[in-house]
Amino acid sequence: MKATLALPSDDKRWRMVNATMRRHGYSSSALIEALHTVQQAFGYLDETALQYVAKSLRVPLSRVYGVATFYNHFMMKPGGTHTCVVCLGTACYIKGSPQILETLEKRLAIRKGQTTPDGKLSLMVAHCVGMCWLAPVVMLDDDVQAEATPAQAATKIQEWVSK
Amino acid sequence: MSGVVTLKINGIDVGAQENETILDVARENDIFIPTLCYLEGLSRIGACRLCLVEVKGISKLLPACATTVAEGMEVFTDTDRLRKYRRLIVEMLFTEGNHVCSVCVANGHCELQTLAQQHEIDYVSLPYLYPQRTVDASHERFVFDHNRCVLCTRCVRVCDEVEGAHTWDIRGRGIESGVITDLNQPWGTSVTCTSCGKCVQACPTGALFMKGKSVGEMVHSPSFLTFLAQMREAKK
Amino acid sequence: MTTKLPQSQLPEEEILRVAEQEQEEKSQYQRHIYVCMGAACLAAGSATVKDSLSEVVDQNGFAGRCAVHGGGCRGLCAEGPTVTIEPDDVLYGKITPQDAPDIIKNLGKKRPLERLHRPTDRPFFLRQQRIVLELAGKVNSERIEDYIASGGYKSLLKAVHEMSPVEVINEITRSGLRGRGGAGYSTGLKWRTVAKADGHPKYVICNGDEGDPGAFMDRSVMDDYPFRLLEGITIAAYAVGAEQGYVYIRAEYPLSVRRVQNAIRQAQRLNLLGNQIAGTAFNFDVQVRVGAGAFVCGEETALIASIEGKRGQPRPRPPYPATAGLWGKPTLINNVETFANIPAIIRNGADWFASIGTEKSKGTKVFALTGNINHSGLIEVPMGITLREIIYDIGGGIPNGKRFKAAQTGGPSGGCIPEEHLDISMDYESLAGIGSIMGSGGLIVMDEDSCMVNVAKYFMEFCMTESCGKCIPCRVGTAQIYRILDNTTRGTATLSDLEQLEMLCDMVRHTSLCGLGQAAPNPVLSTLRFFRDEYLMHIVEKRCPAGVCHLHPEPALYNDTKESVR
Ligand SMILES: Cc1cc2nc3c(=O)[nH]c(=O)nc-3n(C[C@H](O)[C@H](O)[C@H](O)COP(=O)(O)O)c2cc1C
Ligand code: SF4
Ligand code: FES
Ligand code: FES
Numbered sequence: 017m018k019a020t021l022a023l024p025s026d027d028k029r030w031r032m033v034n035a036t037m038r039r040h041g042y043s044s045s046a047l048i049e050a051l052h053t054v055q056q057a058f059g060y061l062d063e064t065a066l067q068y069v070a071k072s073l074r075v076p077l078s079r080v081y082g083v084a085t086f087y088n089h090f091m092m093k094p095g096g097t098h099t100c101v102v103c104l105g106t107a108c109y110i111k112g113s114p115q116i117l118e119t120l121e122k123r124l125a126i127r128k129g130q131t132t133p134d135g136k137l138s139l140m141v142a143h144c145v146g147m148c149w150l151a152p153v154v155m156l157d158d159d160v161q162a163e164a165t166p167a168q169a170a171t172k173i174q175e176w177v178s179k
Numbered sequence: 180m181s182g183v184v185t186l187k188i189n190g191i192d193v194g195a196q197e198n199e200t201i202l203d204v205a206r207e208n209d210i211f212i213p214t215l216c217y218l219e220g221l222s223r224i225g226a227c228r229l230c231l232v233e234v235k236g237i238s239k240l241l242p243a244c245a246t247t248v249a250e251g252m253e254v255f256t257d258t259d260r261l262r263k264y265r266r267l268i269v270e271m272l273f274t275e276g277n278h279v280c281s282v283c284v285a286n287g288h289c290e291l292q293t294l295a296q297q298h299e300i301d302y303v304s305l306p307y308l309y310p311q312r313t314v315d316a317s318h319e320r321f322v323f324d325h326n327r328c329v330l331c332t333r334c335v336r337v338c339d340e341v342e343g344a345h346t347w348d349i350r351g352r353g354i355e356s357g358v359i360t361d362l363n364q365p366w367g368t369s370v371t372c373t374s375c376g377k378c379v380q381a382c383p384t385g386a387l388f389m390k391g392k393s394v395g396e397m398v399h400s401p402s403f404l405t406f407l408a409q410m411r412e413a414k415k
Numbered sequence: 416m417t418t419k420l421p422q423s424q425l426p427e428e429e430i431l432r433v434a435e436q437e438q439e440e441k442s443q444y445q446r447h448i449y450v451c452m453g454a455a456c457l458a459a460g461s462a463t464v465k466d467s468l469s470e471v472v473d474q475n476g477f478a479g480r481c482a483v484h485g486g487g488c489r490g491l492c493a494e495g496p497t498v499t500i501e502p503d504d505v506l507y508g509k510i511t512p513q514d515a516p517d518i519i520k521n522l523g524k525k526r527p528l529e530r531l532h533r534p535t536d537r538p539f540f541l542r543q544q545r546i547v548l549e550l551a552g553k554v555n556s557e558r559i560e561d562y563i564a565s566g567g568y569k570s571l572l573k574a575v576h577e578m579s580p581v582e583v584i585n586e587i588t589r590s591g592l593r594g595r596g597g598a599g600y601s602t603g604l605k606w607r608t609v610a611k612a613d614g615h616p617k618y619v620i621c622n623g624d625e626g627d628p629g630a631f632m633d634r635s636v637m638d639d640y641p642f643r644l645l646e647g648i649t650i651a652a653y654a655v656g657a658e659q660g661y662v663y664i665r666a667e668y669p670l671s672v673r674r675v676q677n678a679i680r681q682a683q684r685l686n687l688l689g690n691q692i693a694g695t696a697f698n699f700d701v702q703v704r705v706g707a708g709a710f711v712c713g714e715e716t717a718l719i720a721s722i723e724g725k726r727g728q729p730r731p732r733p734p735y736p737a738t739a740g741l742w743g744k745p746t747l748i749n750n751v752e753t754f755a756n757i758p759a760i761i762r763n764g765a766d767w768f769a770s771i772g773t774e775k776s777k778g779t780k781v782f783a784l785t786g787n788i789n790h791s792g793l794i795e796v797p798m799g800i801t802l803r804e805i806i807y808d809i810g811g812g813i814p815n816g817k818r819f820k821a822a823q824t825g826g827p828s829g830g831c832i833p834e835e836h837l838d839i840s841m842d843y844e845s846l847a848g849i850g851s852i853m854g855s856g857g858l859i860v861m862d863e864d865s866c867m868v869n870v871a872k873y874f875m876e877f878c879m880t881e882s883c884g885k886c887i888p889c890r891v892g893t894a895q896i897y898r899i900l901d902n903t904t905r906g907t908a909t910l911s912d913l914e915q916l917e918m919l920c921d922m923v924r925h926t927s928l929c930g931l932g933q934a935a936p937n938p939v940l941s942t943l944r945f946f947r948d949e950y951l952m953h954i955v956e957k958r959c960p961a962g963v964c965h966l967h968p969e970p971a972l973y974n975d976t977k978e979s980v981r
Contacts, residue, residue, distance in 0.1 A: 148791060
C-alpha cells in the first residue's frame with residue numbers, strides 16, 4: 017500500500033487530482049487520467065502539478081513530461097480568458113478556414129496555439145468540431161460562428177476582446 | 180524449450196533457435212544488416228527502419244531486429260529496393276538535424292557517418308530542414324548537443340532499462356520531438372541523473388559526449404551492455 | 416418514472432419485465448416527442464427546445480397524454496435542432512423554442528406543420544438502410560429502460576442463454592462482418608484468435624478515437640445509442656472470454672464520454688454489466704478511458720500504450736494485440752460501428768446480414784457526408800451502393816450549380832475518387848482498387864473550386880503534425896513531403912521536386928512502422944494519379960486552375976540541395 021503524498025498546497029483542487037489517482041489505486045497507468053484532472057481543475061499543467069503527479073504515481077519525471085507534451089489536449093501554459101477555435105477539419109478547410117486563421121493571426125498578432133499578451137484570448141485550431149455542414153466553423157468559447165468569413169470572424173473577435 | 184529452425188538468408192541455409200530474431204541470426208552468420216536504434220542489451224523498438232528486410236511471401240517489409248525467425252523463412256537483406264529505401268532514410272537523418280562532421284567530436288567514430296559511407300552517400304539530395312536546436316553543457320562531465328541527435332532513443336532506454344534512473348524521455352511528437360532531461364530542464368540540474376555515463380556510451384553519434392573532447396576524439400564503447408545483459412541473465 | 420429494481424442478479428424474466436413495464440408506461444401516452452440530443456443539435460440549441468416543449472406540454476394540460484424525451488440523431492444534422500414525433504413518424508427541423516406551442520397544438524392533426532416539416536419519404540431517407548442506426552432518433556439515449564423496451568439487450572440475453580461462445584463467434588464469422596475502423600479485417604476471425612489465445616485475463620477495447628478530421632459517425636453512435644454499443648461489447652466479451660473492457664473515447668467528445676459513462680452505470684444497475692450477468696456465470700465490466708488529442712492513438716498498439724498511461728506510440732506488429740495486447744494480455748480491439756452491428760446480427764442471424772451488401776463486403780456502412788453537397792449529414796447505406804447514388808440521390812447533388820470534382824474517403828489515410836469513377840461500388844475492394852480506402856466513414860464532396868494539390872497538402876500537414884515521431888520515415892518523410900507540396904502551392908516547386916515527391920511517397924509508404932505513416936502518402940498518390948495535370952499546372956505554368964493557391968514563383972531559399980555532408 018502506497019502512502020498518500022501531502023498535497024502541494026491547501027488549494028482544494030489538489031484533492032480532486034488526488035481523488036482521481038486514488039480511484040485508480042495510484043497505478044502508473046492512471047497518468048493520463050490524472051493529467052486530465054489537473055488540466056480540468058487548473059486549466060493547464062505547471063511544474064508543481066507534474067511533480068506531484070509523478071511522485072504520487074511513482075512515474076519518472078521525464079516520462080510525465082513526455083506524456084504531457086505528446087498529447088495536444090494538455091496545455092503547459094495558462095490559456096486566455098476566452099478561446100477562439102478555428103476548425104481546420106476537412107470540410108472547413110476546403111471551404112476556406114485557412115484564410116480565416118491567417119486573418120485572425122495577423123489581426124491578433126499571435127500564431128495558432130498562442131495567447132494574446134494581455135491573456136484575454138487564446139487562438140486554437142481543431143480538426144473537425146463536428147458541424148461540417150456549417151463550414152467553415154469558428155467557435156468563440158461556446159458560440160458557434162457558422163459559415164464564417166475572415167472579415168466576420170475578425171470583427172467578432174474584436175468585439176469580444178474589447179468586452 | 181527452444182527448438183531449432185532452418186531458414187534461408189540471401190539464399191544461404193542457416194540454422195537458428197526459434198526465439199531468435201532475423202538480425203541475431205544474420206549477425207551470427209556474418210551477414211550484414213544496417214541498424215541504428217538497435218543496441219544489444221536494450222529493448223528492440225523497430226523504430227529506425229534501417230534493418231528492414233524482405234521476406235518471401237510477405238508483402239510488408241519487416242524489421243530484422245524485431246522479427247523472430249520461422250521455419251522455412253526466406254529472407255533477403257540486400258535488394259535494390261532495400262538499398263534505395265535505406266539510403267533515403269539515412270539522407271533524411273542528415274536533413275533532420277544539423278550535422279557537420281568536420282567539426283564533430285565523433286568524426287570517424289559515428290554510426291551515422293558509417294551508415295552514410297555504407298550507402299555511398301556523398302551528397303544529400305533532399306533539402307536540409309535546419310531545425311533550431313540547442314546544446315546543453317550544464318552537466319559537469321557531459322554535453323548533449325541536440326543538433327546531432329537522431330532520436331534513436333538508445334540513451335533513453337539504457338538509462339531506463341539498465342541504469343534504472345529514467346532521466347531521459349522524449350518531449351512532443353513528430354518532427355518537433357526531442358530528448359529531454361526530467362521536466363525538460365538543464366541536464367546539470369537533473370535530480371535523477373546518476374552521472375553514470377551509460378547514455379554517453381550508448382549514443383551512436385556525437386550528440387552525447389564527454390567534456391574536453393575535441394574533434395574526432397569521442398569514441399563510444401557500448402559493448403559493456405552486452406556484458407551487463409549477460410550478467411543479469413545469469414543472475415535470474 | 417425510474418423503475419425500482421433490486422441490486423442483485425436479474426434473471427432474464429426480470430429484464431423482460433423492465434421492457435414490459437416501460438412499454439406499458441409509454442403506452443399511457445398518445446404521443447412521444449423525441450428531441451435530438453446529439454452533439455450537432457445540442458450546439459444548435461436543442462436543449463432549450465426540449466425545455467420549452469416540456470413546458471408547453473405541462474401548461475396546456477397535455478401532461479398525461481404526451482411525453483417529451485431526449486432522443487438521438489436522425490442524420491439530418493444540417494437541419495438541427497430536429498424533433499421526431501412518434502408514433503406518427505413526423506420529423507421537424509430547424510426548430511426554435513418559439514415553435515413549441517405550434518408543434519404541441521398540431522399534435523394529432525392529420526397534416527404535420529408545413530413550415531417545419533422534413534418529410535421522411537425523400538431519397539435522403541429512402542435510399543438509406545439502417546442497421547447500426549436502426550433506432551435512429553427513436554430511443555432515449557439516457558434511459559436503458561427505453562432501449563430495452565425497443566428490443567434492446569435481447570441479443571445479449573440470447574447469446575448468453577442460448578448460445579455458446581463458439582456459436583456466437585461462428586455466427587459473426589458467417590455474417591461476413593468486417594471491421595469498420597478502416598482496415599476491414601474479418602471480425603469473426605479476430606474474435607476467434609482472441610478466444611483461442613493463451614493468457615488471462617483477456618480484454619476487450621472499443622476504439623472510439625475517431626480521428627479522421629471530418630468524420631463523426633462513431634460519435635453519433637456513442638452519443639445516441641450508448642446502450643447498443645455496450646450490448647455489442649458485452650456480447651464480444653462473452654464470445655472471447657474477456658472480463659474487463661475499455662471504451663477509449665477521444666477527448667474532443669465530452670458528450671460521448673458522459674453518455675457512455677451513464678450507460679455503463681445503468682447497465683450495471685440492471686446487472687447487464689458486472690458479476691454474473693443476467694443470472695449466468697459470465698462476469699464483465701467496462702470502463703471509459705478518455706484520449707487526449709492524438710490521431711495516432713486510433714492505431715491499436717498506440718491506443719493500448721495510451722490506456723497504459725504512456726505516450727501513444729505504436730510498436731511493431733506482430734505480436735498482434737489479439738495475442739499480446741493490453742498489459743501483454745490477449746486483447747480484442749474493434750471499432751464502435753463494428754460493435755454496434757453485433758446485436759443486429761445475433762438477433763436476425765448471419766444469413767440476414769450476409770444478404771445485404773456485396774459478395775465480400777457485407778452489411779451497411781455509416782458515412783458522414785459533408786463538403787460541397789446539398790444534404791450533409793449522417794447516412795447509412797448498404798455496401799455496394801454507388802458513389803453517384805450517395806451524392807446525387809441521397810445528398811441531393813452539388814449546390815450552386817457547380818460541377819462535381821472529387822469525393823474523398825478515408826481522410827488522411829485515404830484517397831480521392833474523381834468524376835470518371837462516380838459509378839464505383841462502395842465496398843472495401845473497389846475503393847482499394849482505385850487507391851482509396853473505405854476508411855472509417857468520412858465522405859467529403861468537393862466541387863470544381865477545390866484545388867487537389869491543396870487538399871493533398873492539407874492531409875500531409877495533418878499527418879506531419881500527428882506523426883508520433885518514433886520512426887524515421889514518417890517523422891522526417893512527412894515533413895519533407897509536406898515541404899514539396901507547400902512549395903508546389905506557392906509556385907516554387909520544380910519538375911525534379913515532383914520526381915522526389917514520388918520517391919519519398921514510395922519510401923514512406925513501404926518503410927513506416929505503423930498505418931499512419933504507411934497510409935500518409937495515399938492522398939498524394941491518389942491526387943497524382945487522377946489530377947496530375949493540376950500538379951503540372953502549379954509547377955510549370957505557375958497557376959492554380961481552381962484559383963485557391965496564391966503562387967509567387969520566387970526561388971525557394973533552400974533550392975541548392977547538393978550540399979556536401981562529409
Ligand atoms: C493512424 C491510425 C488511426 C486509426 N484511427 C482509428 C480510429 O479513429 N477508429 C478506429 O476504430 N480505428 C482506427 N484505426 C484502426 C485501428 O488500428 C484498428 O484497426 C481498429 O480499431 C480495429 O477495429 P475493427 O476491426 O473493428 O475495424 C486507426 C489506424 C491507424 C493506423
Ligand atoms: S508511422 Fe508515424 S505514427 Fe507510426 S510509428 Fe512511425 S512515426 Fe509514429
Ligand atoms: S470540418 Fe469543421 S466542423 Fe467538421
Ligand atoms: S535497428 Fe531495427 S528498426 Fe532500427
